[in-house]
Amino acid sequence: MDGEEISPVEEDIFYHYTVPSDIGAEVLATGPDGSNLTTALPAQLSSDLPAELTGNGPHSVILSFVDQLNKTLGIDLFSIIATVVTILVILILTRIVAGMVDKALTVHIPRVTAGGKVGIDVETEMTFRTIIRRLLVATIYIVGIIMVIYQIPALSRLAVTLLAGAGVAGIAIGFAAKDSLANVISGIFLAVFHPFRVGDYIDFNGDYCQVEDLTLRHTTIKTWDGRRIFVPNSIMGNQPIVNWSIVDPVITWRVDVGIAYSADIDKAREIMLDVARRHPLVLKNHEITVRVTELGDSAVNMRLSIDVPKRDVAFTTGCDIREAVKKRFDSEGIEIPYPYRNLIIHSQQPSAIEEGGLSQGEEGGCSAS
Numbered sequence: 001m002d003g004e005e006i007s008p009v010e011e012d013i014f015y016h017y018t019v020p021s022d023i024g025a026e027v028l029a030t031g032p033d034g035s036n037l038t039t040a041l042p043a044q045l046s047s048d049l050p051a052e053l054t055g056n057g058p059h060s061v062i063l064s065f066v067d068q069l070n071k072t073l074g075i076d077l078f079s080i081i082a083t084v085v086t087i088l089v090i091l092i093l094t095r096i097v098a099g100m101v102d103k104a105l106t107v108h109i110p111r112v113t114a115g116g117k118v119g120i121d122v123e124t125e126m127t128f129r130t131i132i133r134r135l136l137v138a139t140i141y142i143v144g145i146i147m148v149i150y151q152i153p154a155l156s157r158l159a160v161t162l163l164a165g166a167g168v169a170g171i172a173i174g175f176a177a178k179d180s181l182a183n184v185i186s187g188i189f190l191a192v193f194h195p196f197r198v199g200d201y202i203d204f205n206g207d208y209c210q211v212e213d214l215t216l217r218h219t220t221i222k223t224w225d226g227r228r229i230f231v232p233n234s235i236m237g238n239q240p241i242v243n244w245s246i247v248d249p250v251i252t253w254r255v256d257v258g259i260a261y262s263a264d265i266d267k268a269r270e271i272m273l274d275v276a277r278r279h280p281l282v283l284k285n286h287e288i289t290v291r292v293t294e295l296g297d298s299a300v301n302m303r304l305s306i307d308v309p310k311r312d313v314a315f316t317t318g319c320d321i322r323e324a325v326k327k328r329f330d331s332e333g334i335e336i337p338y339p340y341r342n343l344i345i346h347s348q349q350p351s352a353i354e355e356g357g358l359s360q361g362e363e364g365g366c367s368a369s
Contacts, residue, residue: 202241249309251314256293272290
């Protein structure tokens with residue numbers, strides 16, 4: 001028997017074997033020659049036995065506590081701890097990967113594409129990069145959330161059940177979030193077809209604005225007076241918008257001035273042309289014209305047409321020219337008239353009957369008195 005190996009079945013049986021009460025512990029601890037088995041080991045070996053092997057160490061106490069807690073609560077504490085750690089690792093990795101992608105598309109890629117090296121203008125490249133960055137970051141977070149859900153058994157089974165009815169759920173979600181989905185799809189179309197780009201100057205609802213940002217849901221625009229308007233992408237995609245920056249930023253601006261009918265039109269035209277040519281923002285190599293546009297009730301209306309480099313300086317340029325023209329007209333004796341109104345008063349003579357009746361009334365009145 002000494003040379004034979006104990007099978008796993010026998011080892012398991014011996015491990016769970018209960019010593020009869022009539023056999024003392026000292027009998028089991030005594031060898032064939034009567035020596036004590038517990039003291040037969042050398043001192044250096046018996047002192048080096050780990051406490052875990054004897055069943056009396058702190059590790060055994062922790063395991064016993066965990067086993068008791070699992071039996072009491074009906075849970076697997078080690079499995080829960082492993083699941084929580086896995087979820088934390090997934091969340092941390094998701095955050096790190098999303099941050100790396102965001103930084104790469106915000107800092108590193110612009111360095112490579114700076115100066116139009118990719119063959120597209122800066123505004124279009126910025127718009128594409130903005131929308132792609134947001135799509136990628138959103139996708140990374142969605143994948144991270146799905147991985148977290150699958151780490152939780154109950155939620156994993158729920159996700160499988162939802163996927164089984166994905167058709168009905170997709171229709172329900174589509175109806176519930178149709179506006180949000182429309183904004184996302186419109187945002188992608190705006191980035192692909194770019195009727196406007198980040199940084200462009202546009203007219204929106206009668207306001208002169210600049211496009212500041214393009215997200216998956218809305219477009220941020222800044223008005224000329226510093227207001228920021230957040231417009232859903234579906235509205236931006238369906239509404240006519242004047243883009244002052246696309247293709248050619250040079251625009252034609254008009255300044256209307258009225259002069260008196262008695263004023264010299266040719267002299268007024270020369271003054272307006274001279275003032276326009278002196279302004280530093282007026283493009284001198286483009287045509288500058290002054291034409292009579294209307295013979296109004298009280299003035300001859302003349303229109304000065306000039307070209308300026310871009311829309312954001314057109315309004316102030318027009319204001320400067322209008323003020324300079326007024327001062328030159330005053331010094332040259334050209335009148336800018338007020339609206340004239342002619343007041344005509346008609347006087348009617350009283351009829352003979354009215355005079356006779358009035359006289360009789362007066363006489364009757366006098367006689368009565």
